Amino acid sequence: MVNRYFELKELISEYIEEELADFMPTRREEKQLKAILRMYESTSKTLQSADDITLLDVRDLFDALIAQIPEVAKYPQAEAEIV
16 A cells, blocks of 8 residues: 555645645655565565575564564454454
8 A cells, every 4th residue: 555655646746735735744754654665575575485484583573573663563463453
């Protein structure tokens, strides 16, 4: 979804009315979103490309991601809504 926003941003930016502009991310927020997206993609690609990955390796990857983005902690749980 974040990727899609960045793809569409250039197309919609010239049509955004002033009332809606307040709800659009600032440049700083966009930069933060891109950094978070890169972290997710890096973790995802590591998990997908590793042939001999152990459960401990997976835990280490998610612990590192959670350390950088604490809000992520609620998602990799057994009772999470996305599971």
